[in-house]
Amino acid sequence: MINRILKKEIKIGNLFIGTNHPIAIQSMTNTPTKDVSLTVKQIGDLFKAGCNIVRVACLDIDDAKAIKDIKEQLLKQSIDIPIVADIHFDYRIAIEAINAGCDKVRINPGNIGDIDKIKMVVDKCIEHHIPIRIGVNTGSMDSEILAKYGRSAYGLVMSAKKHVDILESLGFYDIVLSMKASDVNMMIEAYTIASNMFNYPLHLGVTEAGTFLAGSVASSIGIGSLLYNGIGDTIRVSLTDDPVKEVIVAKEILGSLGLINKPKLISCPTCGRTKYDMMPIAKEIEEFLNSLGNVRITVAIMGCAVNGPGEAKDADIGIAGGVNEALLFKKGEVVRKIAQDDIVEELKKEILAMI
Numbered sequence: 638m639i640n641r642i643l644k645k646e647i648k649i650g651n652l653f654i655g656t657n658h659p660i661a662i663q664s665m666t667n668t669p670t671k672d673v674s675l676t677v678k679q680i681g682d683l684f685k686a687g688c689n690i691v692r693v694a695c696l697d698i699d700d701a702k703a704i705k706d707i708k709e710q711l712l713k714q715s716i717d718i719p720i721v722a723d724i725h726f727d728y729r730i731a732i733e734a735i736n737a738g739c740d741k742v743r744i745n746p747g748n749i750g751d752i753d754k755i756k757m758v759v760d761k762c763i764e765h766h767i768p769i770r771i772g773v774n775t776g777s778m779d780s781e782i783l784a785k786y787g788r789s790a791y792g793l794v795m796s797a798k799k800h801v802d803i804l805e806s807l808g809f810y811d812i813v814l815s816m817k818a819s820d821v822n823m824m825i826e827a828y829t830i831a832s833n834m835f836n837y838p839l840h841l842g843v844t845e846a847g848t849f850l851a852g853s854v855a856s857s858i859g860i861g862s863l864l865y866n867g868i869g870d871t872i873r874v875s876l877t878d879d880p881v882k883e884v885i886v887a888k889e890i891l892g893s894l895g896l897i898n899k900p901k902l903i904s905c906p907t908c909g910r911t912k913y914d915m916m917p918i919a920k921e922i923e924e925f926l927n928s929l930g931n932v933r934i935t936v937a938i939m940g941c942a943v944n945g946p947g948e949a950k951d952a953d954i955g956i957a958g959g960v961n962e963a964l965l966f967k968k969g970e971v972v973r974k975i976a977q978d979d980i981v982e983e984l985k986k987e988i989l990a991m992i
């Protein structure tokens with residue numbers, strides 16, 4: 638049982654994070670934002686995969702302006718997902734993105750420049766009820782903080798605090814924080830300190846986590862450890878891969894910890910006792926389960942009838958292989974035999990009948 642550490646409630650578009658709202662899955666497009674049709678297509682794919690918040694890079698005024706068209710086109714497709722404008726330094730791009738209807742801005746106020754410019758962005762956010770995410774990471778730490786604390790977990794938190802202090806001095810408290818590191822240990826430590834220090838929701842992530850396998854493992858350990866300790870309100874799995882895969886891995890992390898309802902596939906590693914072609918079946922059933930959305934069902938694909946039903950008795954339904962056939966079992970009790978060629982279709986029918 639995970640006891641979540643409850644943070645301030647923040648509204649992003651039509652989505653709430655913080656307090657005991659569900660942990661939101663984020664991703665980021667890798668299309669040029671000003672290429673509206675490409676960006677809309679990718680956001681649609683992310684949304685269908687289960688993404689709750691999407692971030693777009695705004696490199697210039699045209700990117701920021703494109704948010705208006707992107708939102709309109711998404712609305713036409715009945716896709717309601719908050720859009721976060723990711724901006725470095727330039728306050729004019731932030732203001733343009735807010736005017737274009739973005740739902741959150743990711744910008745570090747300390748990087749904007751003089752206080753008048755920061756105030757212009759803050760006032761615009763207040764006017765439009767837009768939160769700001771302060772996102773620090775080890776690669777962009779404040780130089781003074783870096784000199785004082787080094788590239789460390791505490792340095793990351795103090796870097797975030799410097800930006801928080803600026804916003805709070807301007808009466809702005811609609812804040813989300815992230816302090817990502819590529820070093821998983823440092824990231825866990827930084828978020829743990831931050832959770833004790835701030836009442837703002839935390840957006841978790843391991844930055845520059847790597848390609849699919851390495852990035853998924855690093856993110857699962859980093860994000861998963863924090864979530865297990867009740868820390869975190871939104872998550873992003875950063876992968877050097879198709880962003881849709883980020884969402885799939887994020888859902889696996891949340892599902893593994895029981896933080897979302899999600900179909901679960903358990904399957905044995907196979908061994909010398911396996912006498913049927915099990916792996917393609919496991920892959921096909923996994924894809925089918927992922928298409929079912931937020932349902933709670935555990936399905937087992939096991940290699941042999943000797944140990945399979947017993948080892949997977951906690952599963953709602955499953956199959957255990959014989960010679961070119963499988964036994965169908967429910968809660969560990971064998972129900973009937975299925976011929977190899979019919980296994981996938983029969984199992985899908987049985988699953989649908991159970992949900």
Ligand code: SF4
Pocket residue numbers: 905906907908909910911939940941942943944945948
């Ligand atoms: S369930 Fe059977 S086939 Fe699978 S690993 Fe166990 S003993 Fe081997």
